[in-house]
Amino acid sequence: MNTIPQIIREVQTKYPDLNAQYYRKSKGTPFISRSFADFYQDSLDFGAGLLSLGLQKAEPVGLLSDNRREWSVADIGIQACGSADVPRGRDISDGEISIIYGITNCRFMVAERDVEVNRLVKAKKDLPDLKTVIVMQDYKNVADISDFSVISFEQVIELGKKYRETNPVEIENLVDDGKKEDVATIIFTSGTTGLPKGVPLTQANYLSHVSGGGERMGTEPGDIWLTMLPVWHSFERIVQYIALGNGVGLAYSKPIGAIMMKDFADINPQYTTAVPRIWESVYRNIQKKMAAASPIKRILFSFFVSIGGVYARLDNLYKGLTPRFKKRNRLFDKIVSAIPRLLLMPINAFGRNVVLKPIRSLFGTNLKAAVSGGGSLQKKIDLFFAAAGICLMEGYGLTEAGPVIAVRNLATLEAGTVGTPFPGMEVKLIDEDGNECPPGKMGLIFARSVQVMKGYYKDPEATAKVLSEDGWLNTGDLGVMTYDRALAIVGRIKDTIVLSDGENIEPVPIEKHLAYSHFIDTAVVVGQDQKHLGALIVPEFTNLQEYAKENGIEYEGIEDLIQLPEIKALYRKEIDNEVGHHHGFKSFEHIHNFILLTKVFEVPRELSAKQELKRTEVNKLYAKEIESIFS
Template sequence: MNASLPQLLQCIVSEYPDTIAQYSKDQNGEFQPISYKEMFDCVSNFACGLRVIGCKRGDFIGLISDNRKEWMHASMGIMALGAADIPRGSDVTDSDIIQILGIVESSFVVVEDDIQTKKIFKNIKELPKIQTIIILDSSVDLESLKTEWAQSEEAKTRSMEIFTYDEIILKGKEFRVQNPDYVEKQIAETKPDDIATIIFTSGTTGTPKGVMLTHKNFLSQLPELSKRIILYPGERALSVLPVWHVFERLCEYVIIHAAAGIAYSKPIGSILLADFAKINPHLLPSVPRIWEAVHDGVFKQLRKKGGISYALFKFFLKAGNLRFHYHRRLFKNVAYTSQAEKTVAPFLAFIPWLLLTPIHLLGDALVFSKIRLKLGKNFRAGVSGGGALPSNIDEFFWTAGVTVVAGYGLTETAPVVAVRSIAHPIFGTIGTPCNYNQVKVVDDTGKTLPMGEQGVVYVRGDNVMKGYFKRPELTESVIDKDGWFNTGDIGYICLGGEIVLRGRLKDTIVLRGGENIEPVPIEMRLQESQYISLAVVVGQDQRYLGALILPDEAELQAWAKSQHIAEESMEKLIELPQVKKLFENEIADLISAENGFKLFEKITRFAVLSKPFEPGVELSAKQEVMRHKINQLYEKEIDELFV
């Protein structure tokens, strides 16, 4: 195994120097390729450029940018120097910038463009350590930005250097002429347990959690993942996700490990489909929302056609879904918790599968083959992570003949714990644990549970984080003395070792788009309303957030009286349109951009409950909300929020 990620790149370059590494669009929207040798030159020049302006081994360097080829050059360059990147996307908030760059005490920050540069300017008083900004987009008006800084109040008491990516590359080139082996020597000094990156979890309360991930955390996964996610030298994968999220980042390392090429696209339907036609990719790492959008787009298009086309589509889809129900049992693509059921199922499935197969083959020729054509002639599989893949979406793609393999992991596990194999996917599961980590399921007492019994999932292995940055007590609360990490996820293990997830004990909510949201800040803000006594935010694996609202009965009754609404029971009062509008306005005012909330943190739908929560039922003895109990007790109300 390589000692570091830059060393991995170095090895790939030595074997595949002329193979295409990256495809990025020019001003005309056409993909322009660069080889692995050219990419490594960019990485080396960037690393040396950083050295020239004062960066050194062990530094923590901010990296605020969306996905683009220069992001990888910057990140690899930072790591080649022996430093670590602190990544964030272009949607970073002011508070994120202040807290994250402040916690790691960054002196250097790499940003995408002038917009991110101005965010640094805006918050510079709270970032006394920052002394250098590097802008990846070299087309910015650099002189204008320098003038803006020079005219600021802060410029009177401190200096700030601002460079473009091209300037850093040029400085690096000049340095390498005099020091031709510098980068190689720095790469050789990096150890597997050195920190590669610190990824701060989004939407956290109080002090953000900085997940320290080492080179080994990533590298340990690549040999096994290359067997499950099949990709060969010279092949291509589309990149559409935020690279500062650990799932996309690891996928790009998998692509590099395979000596394949990364083509940078956008998660926008029209752009993505056009890029499928241009690039003909073999692989698409994505989140469930993208597969859902493809599914919805197919339905919308055929519904618009109507008539016989839509009727045939629905018929063949229903027949195909049923056929694959039996197909999975016949060819062992489904998980079991009973040996008897596993033995009998193939025999029971054979006749129905045989009868339905001709219908499905006809449907495939008339309907599903056309869907596959939209993904290009080379498409092998999609890899879905960052949230659970809904079963109806999973089933649709099975029937359409499009392989989508679901995986599971967390930022703290860098991230992949388990993933289905492209060669033999198991429906309804997230696959078996990868061989670089162990998984066990435990009960409330910490006892390991047998196969089929539901409990909390624990993980141990080379992929588990080094810890939370400057928070040893928090690290100890999630990783025990034997190295087992408490994921906070609820699930069970099947007969073949596959994992099935059922929910989360942790508060963190993951939407289908992969956004990680801590519900507590939203709930606390909602509870600032005089009409809301308690709020519970829900939305795990959904498109958007919802909320269960407990009204402050006295305040609501008083408001009703002021509105000349006849006094009614609470059950009747909360059903009135005026009352629903009141809560709608309160929620919209409180959970807004003005109050620092992101678009995906907004509450789209809510339900007002008439019965207060009780200790021992919905609340713990400490009056804390027990989310897993609420998910069970109010399953119907929650489901209705996402219909």
Template sequence: MSIESTIPLLFRERVRCYPDVVAQTWKDSSGSFVRRSYRELYGDVLDMAEALRGLGVKRGDLVGLISDNRREWLIADLAVLALGAADVPRGCDSMEKEIAYILSTTECRIAFAENRSQLHKILALRSEMPLLSRVILFAEPAIADAEAAREAGIELLSFHAVLAQGSVARNGAVDELESIMKAVKSEDVATVIFTSGTTGEPKGVMLTHGNYTWQLERIPQVLHVEPGDMWITVLPVWHSFERLMQYIILERGSGMAYSKPVASIMLPDIAAIKPQIIPGVPRLWEALAAGILRTVRKEGGAKKALFLFFVAVGRRWCSARDLVFGRVVRFTPRIRLFDTLLGLLPWLLLSPLRALGDVLVFRKVRARLGGRVRICISGGGALQNEVDSFYQAIGLNMLEGYGITETAPLLSFRDQWKPRPGCVGKIFAETECRIVDAEELERVVEEANGGAWRAPYELGPGKNGVILVRGGQVMKGYYKRPDLTSRVIDAGGWFNTGDLGMLSYDGEIKITGRAKDTIVLRGGENVEPAPIERAIKGFPLVESVVVLGQDCKYLAALIVPAKDALLAWAQENDIPCEDYESLLENPAVVQLFRSEIDARVNRQTGFRPFEYIFRFSFLGDSFQVGKELSGKQEMMRHRILELYREEILLLFAE
């Protein structure tokens, strides 16, 4: 089924189909839930669009949007897109320099900001954003804030006051605004999302209306959502994953309830809202599972023993069921009939116990999640197998997807009706996927020297390599950086995801690592390791450092000390040194590096808490060309992950 070509037109059509369905639910200052229908939300969007038009926003403009997830974010986003403009989103954890770089690079004249904290980040580096003239604050601005903004040459406006002005100016008319909406094209840029850069230079990913609508047209093939279904929304909406989730909600005519990713807030909200669908990142699902297990262990005794027993039964039952019904991922050739025969008897024998566990234990657990949850969605990082199997065991359908910002973001998604654990789903229909040799790809791109290149031949199923994709969700390019765009998109439109993975014989994909530098933590945070590594290498006793943490809770580092310098330091400070290996284990040496790392990677030096180095360990030998280093003496991260697998596992051991 084809859908409208742009986000505003799609939204308008859903308003016509489901005018009285609840679109947004949030808590007011008294803690009571407020509901807003599609018709009412559309009125808000038109009012804001009219107000922005009065402020001079027109097609092709870029508007800043510095805020975390809240109902005003969606109104601002849809209003900007309705005028043919594009927004430049960022979260409240952004540093002053990031915001200044993003708003100045995109030449934003107007920006939305969530609260006074974000306003003062903007004001702190006002001189770096000479074109910015207005800031619209979601929270009601104080008199002192307005004065501070005026002194900086910025007009501070209240979101709700602007909305009211737009309502008066529009006076109920929709024809002119809808004619502007119709002029927006599928190929027009809808947003410029900057990848995290910290002290480095972020890249602005240009995503079009067509990138989003292309995915929305195909989502129903793997995800069944009914009009009126309620979703809980807690994730940072400036991230591409949550943004797409909200567009799916609108396209399906369902509703979103705003909460916070904190168990003490989220669980009561879920119990009150009783949602059918909950999207989250791996860290959220881990925290909820850990909370359930912690509660059970506190109760102790028979309840604890019963719960753990039935979870173990549930896991085995799910494994047997997967064999019987062909839910096993095939990275090597398998005969389905043999799998069915192998799993049939255990599945039949365990089914009564699994049903008993559901009655005695699992229904109570699901009741804490409102009792109506049909689908749990995990994205923004790899879900741990143990966590995945836990939710499957207690009867929750956990669907995992894969994608990155540059693909808006989804490339694959587990089928709701036939989910297969051990992978991140099947590549979307009409998305092409090719696995290629990492070293061959690097050679081809380097030989092109910034010019056009052609993707190498693909490897077969079950072979590990770099994931290349081609499809309608691939970005338009990096904002004002054709040089960077040409390095990741070849002459035939193949995009280099920078991820390592393998395809199954059934077209499913498994992520095995990352060939590019960006690290995605378990909470969905994107981290560029290079700036952190540069900061640590500022310590003269460090020869090499590799920051790690893909799909983990925190960052860690492998450090190669500068051997001669360290030995000299030990002699000067009377540190006993029987041999170099024992010196690296000396508490004084460990404390020295701990102090120096903390002094270089902290908030004052421009890093956020999730970018701090939680653990580190030493490597005794220098990196060598052909081993850890390429011919250009650049670190080959995928090689380092293979060579030091045991050391890395210890760094992230619980």
């Protein structure tokens, strides 16, 4: 197999009646299924429709839409023609529309709604090559257009069917002619710290993911994967290829609590994908419900969650899955953990199968694993879901790497890490002196593989900064390797805080530890060029209000509550408890001062579409608060 369309063709030949897609036509309606055979023909019809409109081989096609079934049809259809799509989500800025679709000279655009069409009308002066816009949904409210034509998605499908009647083998021949070096997509990075950079990824970049991902996940034909993340991001995109390429159907959902949880109940999937923020949201909602439960239920819940977390650590120790950042004797680990693990086993089993069973049932009855990517999981979240018997597989990668660099293995979960390097991926860590780091020592992560991009789109200068002549990609991330070659992510080198005395501090480990607190939702460590560190703290408001109620603290609102001396004292105690010498933090990593914020972070202000912290934006939005920390 040389291309993703060729793989899809093979899958639909083997499993024509298995379902490739599950989707709702509108909110509240039942799921509709589409078989692999039908999905493949839909994609060929769409591709043939583009050919009838004049699409040329290797021509880029804009794809401006969020995750939905038509996106997948368009993606495979465009690639079937030997062309590349240029994807972006609806959260794109007007400036990015002009830059991305201007530099790629797109003549064809696929847009989700009339809203996106109108934005293209507005940007037309910057898009001189744009001739045709294809709309997935109804487009009744489109502005007057004279510069390009607008056609519906269904119309393109019909054009394709007619085109295939008169040209019955053309689109299939193009699929046959596909080569590994063909560009499959050009994904533009978010551009939060500058202009967006295009990352061309070839068919070869994607191919190894399909087999390697299936092996790591243990997928079986006929499984269902609930998909909800922005598909223009490389993480969700490769997940969809891994699923479809292994005969696994995609069920389309949204990362909105009520919608997502109903879809879990209705579709009962074997797999799902989410970013840490989504798992944190589920965790908070469960905690919120338990806060309103009876005292006995709260005590039992807390007890069995704690037991589950302790048992998970002992089980990892016994099975040799505890990360070895320092040399340790696995036999000794097995001996010392054997008896306490055995004693806790029946208690843990009772808690998991009786008390905590309702948590697991939220995700249906078939869930094998959930993949978490796009950021590091908080330890308390990882252990919480482990206690409930839900397997979270954490992974790591970036668009330029195609994207997966490392991921946990379903059979041997490497707790506390993002797993071992992906099949075919070389990883090395380099210290400040340019030497390769031994296990246990932090260094800059470099990756090399056929998955890695060959360079940024029309930007050799930017390429030279991150890609060596022998193919090593500088990820810009800091990590530590275990003696078993599992990778733990420490932070990003550009996030490093340098104090006025020259001390270099990585904020992410501190922020993750702060978030272990029952009363902290999010923490952002600040202190560039200062004498000491400070922190912006987003409280876990439900738990904070419950604390105030239990302790008879009266207040008029959140803004009043967080200013009370007893609340500030509570957070001082929590911060010192989480970030201190007893947890291995040095004195200069201590949080000297902090400020409590009144609202949770949201997309697109403080968080990106991937739910990642936009650190630069946070520093701008809360400049006054940060200044007050150090005044």
